[in-house]
C-alpha cells in the first residue's frame with residue numbers, strides 16, 4: 168500500500184485511543200493460545216522465545232488447521248450494501264486430531280455452516296460466532312468432523328464492513344451507476360470473507376461474482392480483458408496469496424490495453440488519461456524483471472478507483488488499485504505505479520508474516536520503487552524522490568510515539584493500521600540503501616535476487632530475515648557492517664546517525680532561489696522556474712519558512728497560480744502552508760479539494776492543520792459535506808480529528 172509519512176501521526180492518534188484498551192486482553196489470550204499450540208508442536212525449541220512468530224491480529228488456529236483454497240460464490244447487492252452468498256474453505260490438517268477450524272470475521276452475518284464431502288454432499292455443522300472485539304472482530308469457531316477437508320459458510324457482509332466501500336452513482340465520475348470496491352489490508356478481508364486473516368496464511372481462490380448486468384466486476388485474479396458484460400463473472404487466482412490481497416471492484420468499468428501484459432480498468436472519465444499517464448507500466452515490468460527476476464503473476468492491470476479511495480494505491484496482485492489523484496498529466500506522480508508493481512516481488516511474493524514485520528514489505532518495496540524510477544528516468548529523478556521521502560520521514564519521526572519509530576515495531580494488540588507510517592516505508596528503504604552502499608550495488612542486487620527466489624510465495628518475520636541476512640550477506644563479506652549497526656537499524660527508535668541522507672543537486676538550486684526570494688534579493692520575475700519539476704515545486708513549498716508573510720504568499724500565488732494548481736500533491740503542500748499561515752484566499756479551493764478527494768494522505772494533514780490553527784468551524788462545516796463521500800477508513804481517521812472528544816466506532 169502507498170500511504171505517506173505525513174498522515175501517520177493522525178492515524179495513530181485516532182486509532183490507538185480508539186482501539187488499544189479493548190483489545191489487549193483478547194490479543195493476549197489469542198497469543199497465549201497460539202503459544203501453547205506452538206509449544207505442543209515444537210517441544211525441542213522450548214528454550215527459544217518464539218513469540219515473534221505469533222500473529223496477534225488473528226484468531227486463526229493456523230498451526231492446527233491451515234486454509235489452502237477458497238471458492239467464493241457471491242452476489243453484489245448494491246441496494247443492501249452487502250456481499251451475499253457462500254464460501255467453500257478447503258484446508259489442510261496440520262494436527263490430525265484437530266477438532267475445530269478457527270476463522271476471523273468482522274461484522275459478518277453467518278447463516279449456516281456445512282461440511283462438504285468428496286461427492287459435494289452437504290451436512291450441517293456446529294459453529295460459534297463470538298462477541299466482537301473492536302480491533303480483531305469476531306472469532307468464528309467451526310466444529311470439524313473426522314476426515315473432513317472442506318466446509319461451506321453461508322453469509323453476508325454488512326453495510327458497515329470496514330473493507331468495502333459502497334458508492335452511490337453521485338459519488339462516481341460517471342454519476343450514473345454505483346461503484347463498490349474492497350480494501351483488505353491490513354485486517355479487513357475478514358469484513359467480507361470469513362477467513363484465516365493472517366499474512367502468514369496463503370490461499371488460492373476461485374470466485375463466481377454476480378452483479379447488476381450493466382456493471383463489470385474485476386478481482387485480484389486473472390481478469391479476461393474481453394469478458395462480456397453480463398453480470399456473471401468468473402475468476403481464478405492460481406497463485407497462493409495472503410487474504411489481505413483478495414480484492415474486488417465493481418462498477419461502470421471499461422478496459423483499455425497499455426501493452427501485451429498491461430492495461431487499465433476505469434470509469435470512462437479516466438480511461439484515456441490514465442492509460443496515457445501510466446503507459447510506461449509495461450516498461451517498468453521489463454526493468455524490474457531485469458533487476459530482480461521474472462514477473463510471476465501473468466498480467467498486470469490497474470484499476471483506477473473513484474477519488475474517495477483512501478490510499479494512493481493497493482498492490483492487489485495482477486490488479487493494483489490506484490487513486491485517480493496521481494493522474495497529473497505529466498507522469499510526475501507515477502512512482503506510485505512503480506511502488507505497486509514492486510510489490511509483485513516484495514510483499515506479494517515475499518510477505519511479512521505478521522504486521523510487526525511490515526517494514527519487510529514496505530521498506531523493500533520503497534527501495535525497489537526507487538530503483539525502477541532511476542532506470543525509467545534517471546538518477547536526478549530518483550534522488551529527488553528519495554530526498555523528499557527522507558525530508559518527510561525526518562519531519563514525521565518528531566511527532567510519532569517513540570516506539571513507532573522502530574522498524575521491528577511492537578503493536579501489543581493495537582490496530583495494525585497503526586503500523587503504517589513513514590518508518591516501515593522510508594526508514595526501511597534507507598536501511599537497504601545503507602546495505603547497498605556498504606556492500607556495493609552488484610553484491611546487494613545478487614543478495615536481493617536470491618532473497619526473492621528463496622522466499623517466493625512464503626512469509627517471514629524480522630528475526631528470520633536477520634538470520635538470512637547474516638548468512639548470505641554480513642558473514643559472507645566480513646568487515647563491512649557490524650552487528651551493532653544492524654541492531655540499531657532494526658530494533659532502536661528514531662533514525663540512525665549513519666542513515667544515508669539523499670541529496671538532490673536540483674534541490675540545492677531551489678533552496679538558493681528560495682532564500683534569495685525570502686530575503687528580498689530576488690524578485691519572482693527573475694526567478695527561473697519554467698523548468699522546475701513537480702518535485703522541485705514540492706521541495707520549494709515544503710521548505711518555505713513557516714512564518715512566511717501573507718504578502719509573500721500572495722506574491723507567489725499571483726506569479727505561479729498555486730491556489731489553482733491541478734497537481735494534487737502541489738495543491739496539498741500549498742493548502743497546508745496556507746492553513747498554517749491563515750492565508751484565507753485559498754478557502755474556496757480548500758473546500759472543493761476536501762470534498763472532491765478522499766485519499767487520506769492528502770486530506771488528513773489538512774483537517775489536522777485546520778484544527779490546530781483554531782479553524783475548527785471551517786473544518787466541521789466542510790467535513791459535514793465531504794464525509795459521506797469518504798471511505799470508512801478515512802471517516803474513522805477524520806472523525807477522530809474533527810470531533811476528538813466523541814468516541815467513534817469504525
Ligand SMILES: [Zn+2]
Nearest residue numbers: 168169529532
Ligand atoms: Zn506499499
